Amino acid sequence: MSDTMLMVNDLKTYxxxxxxxxxxxxxxxSFGLERGKVLGIAGESGCGKSTLSLSLMGxxxxxxxxxxxxxxxxxxxxxxxxxxxxxxxYLGKQIAYIPQAAMNALNPTRRIRRYVVDVLTEHDTGLDxxxxxxxxxxxxxxxNLPDRVxxxxxxxxxxxxxxxTVIALSTLLNPSVLIxxxxxxxxxxxxxxxxxxxxxxxxxxxxxQSMIFITHELxxxxxxxxxxxxxxxxEFVEWGTAEQVIFDPIHPYSHALxxxxxxxxxxxxxxSLSCIPGAPPNLKNVPKGCRFAERCTYITPECRxxxxxxxTLPDGRQYRCRFSQEALRDMYAKEVPANx
Amino acid sequence: xxxxFALAAPGAQGKKAAAYILTALLVGVLIVIALSGHASLGWxxxxxxxxxxxxxxxxxxxxxxxxxxxxxxxTGTFFxxxxxxxxxxxxxxxxxxxxxxxxVLAGITDSSAAxxxxxxxIAQLGLDKSILExxxxxxxxxxxxxxxxxxxxxxxxAKILASKIPWSVAIMLPSILVGWLAGNLLGxxxxxxxxxxxxxxxxxxxxxxxxxxxxxxxxxxxxxxxSWGWFPVLGGFDAQIISKxxxxxxMSLLSHWALPFISQxxxxxxxxxxxxxxxxxxxxxxxYVLFAKLQGIRDRKVTRYVFRNAMLPQVSGLxxxxxxxxxxxxLIEIVFSYPGLGQQLMMAIRNVDYxxxxxxxxxxxxxxxxxxxxxDIIYGLIDPRVRTAQAEEx
Numbered sequence: 001m002s003d004t005m006l007m008v009n010d011l012k013t014y015x016x017x018x019x020x021x022x023x024x025x026x027x028x029x030s031f032g033l034e035r036g037k038v039l040g041i042a043g044e045s046g047c048g049k050s051t052l053s054l055s056l057m058g059x060x061x062x063x064x065x066x067x068x069x070x071x072x073x074x075x076x077x078x079x080x081x082x083x084x085x086x087x088x089x090y091l092g093k094q095i096a097y098i099p100q101a102a103m104n105a106l107n108p109t110r111r112i113r114r115y116v117v118d119v120l121t122e123h124d125t126g127l128d129x130x131x132x133x134x135x136x137x138x139x140x141x142x143x144n145l146p147d148r149v150x151x152x153x154x155x156x157x158x159x160x161x162x163x164x165t166v167i168a169l170s171t172l173l174n175p176s177v178l179i180x181x182x183x184x185x186x187x188x189x190x191x192x193x194x195x196x197x198x199x200x201x202x203x204x205x206x207x208x209q210s211m212i213f214i215t216h217e218l219x220x221x222x223x224x225x226x227x228x229x230x231x232x233x234x235e236f237v238e239w240g241t242a243e244q245v246i247f248d249p250i251h252p253y254s255h256a257l258x259x260x261x262x263x264x265x266x267x268x269x270x271x272s273l274s275c276i277p278g279a280p281p282n283l284k285n286v287p288k289g290c291r292f293a294e295r296c297t298y299i300t301p302e303c304r305x306x307x308x309x310x311x312t313l314p315d316g317r318q319y320r321c322r323f324s325q326e327a328l329r330d331m332y333a334k335e336v337p338a339n340x
Numbered sequence: 341x342x343x344x345f346a347l348a349a350p351g352a353q354g355k356k357a358a359a360y361i362l363t364a365l366l367v368g369v370l371i372v373i374a375l376s377g378h379a380s381l382g383w384x385x386x387x388x389x390x391x392x393x394x395x396x397x398x399x400x401x402x403x404x405x406x407x408x409x410x411x412x413x414x415t416g417t418f419f420x421x422x423x424x425x426x427x428x429x430x431x432x433x434x435x436x437x438x439x440x441x442x443x444v445l446a447g448i449t450d451s452s453a454a455x456x457x458x459x460x461x462i463a464q465l466g467l468d469k470s471i472l473e474x475x476x477x478x479x480x481x482x483x484x485x486x487x488x489x490x491x492x493x494x495x496x497x498a499k500i501l502a503s504k505i506p507w508s509v510a511i512m513l514p515s516i517l518v519g520w521l522a523g524n525l526l527g528x529x530x531x532x533x534x535x536x537x538x539x540x541x542x543x544x545x546x547x548x549x550x551x552x553x554x555x556x557x558x559x560x561x562x563x564x565x566x567s568w569g570w571f572p573v574l575g576g577f578d579a580q581i582i583s584k585x586x587x588x589x590x591m592s593l594l595s596h597w598a599l600p601f602i603s604q605x606x607x608x609x610x611x612x613x614x615x616x617x618x619x620x621x622x623x624x625x626x627x628y629v630l631f632a633k634l635q636g637i638r639d640r641k642v643t644r645y646v647f648r649n650a651m652l653p654q655v656s657g658l659x660x661x662x663x664x665x666x667x668x669x670x671l672i673e674i675v676f677s678y679p680g681l682g683q684q685l686m687m688a689i690r691n692v693d694y695x696x697x698x699x700x701x702x703x704x705x706x707x708x709x710x711x712x713x714x715x716d717i718i719y720g721l722i723d724p725r726v727r728t729a730q731a732e733e734x
């Protein structure tokens with residue numbers, strides 16, 4: 001088995017509206033994910049993060065449709081598989097998903113134990129019911145959950161417990177890729193921290209081979225992610241290691257995004273927060289040129305004229321801007337006095 | 341005023357004590373009545389069931405507490421209903437004696453003779469006594485199992501009710517069951533399949549459930565009965581048939597039954613389909629559906645989750661409409677001149693026939709209360725969320 005768990009090539013997926021218009025929410029996304037790594041995907045609301053995470057599951061239902069591209073999971077293109085194979089051998093087994101609203105992710109009228117059995121029976125595990133429940137118990141105790149969770153209905157668990165139960169359930173079969181779509185957005189800061197640590201621990205102990213972590217809370221990514229992709233209007237605009245993207249963003253959008261974070265550090269009070277004026281473009285008719293152009297401080301006429309492609313730097317970093325990284329850094333440096 | 345204030349005081353302790361005293365009083369009264377030797381078999385049976393339920397409830401820690409509370413509440417409600425059953429008919433303007441003597445009085449020109457005759461009737465019927473005295477007589481008789489005599493029809497109320505209820509049940513029970521089942525299936529199907537199914541089923545159901553039921557019944561009567569002549573338009577059977585054992589009689593029963601049954605069933609289907617569709621649509625979009633699908637659970641199973649959950653409110657709807665069965669048939673029976681309890685109630689009200697009205701409404705109140713009590717119990721058994729709420733409430 002190669003060390004690349006997931007390889008995505010030029011993935012395009014779209015929503016079809018009532019009026020039969022296609023809205024490309026994920027428009028040509030490519031990336032690779034290696035064993036033991038965590039990829040963070042950041043971006044503002046509506047940039048296509050959640051759609052991307054759903055699209056990666058290879059399972060589409062209206063109004064979301066698959067456009068083109070490939071998703072290689074352990075070397076197999078899951079988009080070429082018949083649905084039954086995908087469902088039985090991949091979904092929940094090799095690629096798992098933690099939904100955004102874990103609060104409602106469990107059937108309220110089914111005990112957790114019965115749900116566990118439901119899931120495991122679908123995947124030809126060859127386990128009998130007792131073994132299935134033992135497996136579930138192991139997962140639960142790994143996440144510091146008591147055995148009694150198995151006999152509970154979702155309504156009888158607290159928010160944090162429910163969240164951890166969902167994590168336990170989605171990792172029952174030690175998936176190669178775990179996609180977590182803002183798994184902590186509904187939790188308070190300390191519960192968030194617990195969840196993050198759990199996820200990291202799962203990765204360390206190979207309960208999960210790799211992870212994609214989607215969030216709009218950038219400070220969170222700094223602690224979790226190895227790589228960060230910044231997404232804007234359906235495209236990746238920057239790719240790099242977590243440190244690089246957070247402390248030294250190249251793309252003007254990433255730069256602006258990092259400038260809008262509140263970090264409880266010294267000197268923060270005197271630091272003025274920047275915000276990004278304007279709104280992302282309507283993906284129904286994407287304007288020609290750079291998608292961020294309208295909101296960019298450094299816009300030039302050329303930005304509107306031609307579509308931007310990803311530039312790859314020697315160290316593997318990527319960004320989508322017509323300026324060179326040196327030119328951008330210069331502009332950022334000049335801007336600082338005006339900002340302070 | 342002071343007593344009211346004490347009862348309404350927010351202190352949970354005081355409220356609780358008041359509730360216990362009230363229920364103890366009620367239960368005491370019931371037991372005294374039951375043991376006094378006058379109570380009828382039916383009352384003793386009902387009381388025995390209640391007492392058994394209360395005793396059994398002590399075996400179940402949380403649910404039992406909830407159950408007891410429910411039983412006390414419903415017993416209290418029953419007594420209030422009883423008082424209203426007695427009082428409300430007597431608030432109808434008019435006097436039963438005037439109606440009974442209508443024809444006779446029309447022929448009497450001497451006004452003092454007319455008054456004497458009227459007073460004699462009033463005294464005979466006990467209507468000259470104070471309303472409180474009448475009430476005690478009514479309840480006393482009731483617990484002996486006597487519902488009194490119909491003033492207008494001069495027959496025992498119990499006998500009239502016994503002869504009318506089967507007609508109402510014959511229309512309503514099958515139409516509620518069939519309509520409920522068909523309506524839920526259609527609603528679920530429309531929500532799940534969407535597209536053309538939904539575009540047909542939804543508007544039709546909306547039409548059926550929003551058109552006033554009596555108008556719809558009249559249209560059915562007009563088209564299927566009068567214009568096309570498929571069904572007889574009036575009564576419960578052909579009055580010209582003398583032998584009630586013949587096949588002809590049963591055929592006549594069936595053909596008279598069909599039209600009201602069809603109308604009522606369609607109305608029930610409409611309402612249920614609308615409710616089920618929106619519940620199912622809601623459930624289909626809840627996150628657990630997505631999560632379950634992405635965990636690789638097959639569609640058929642996820643659909644089963646969804647419909648089980650969407651069913652829950654519909655179950656209580658079923659129980660409620662079964663409880664309202666006897667009362668709900670009134671309009672249908674009037675439109676189709678069907679000889680059921682509803683039509684009888686209507687006639688009784690027209691004739692200001694106190695005992696008969698009270699008798700009809702008593703049957704309606706009891707079925708309603710029993711149905712509600714059963715929903716309260718059953719619902720907790722099928723929905724764990726309600727069970728939790730019950731435990732907290734109890």
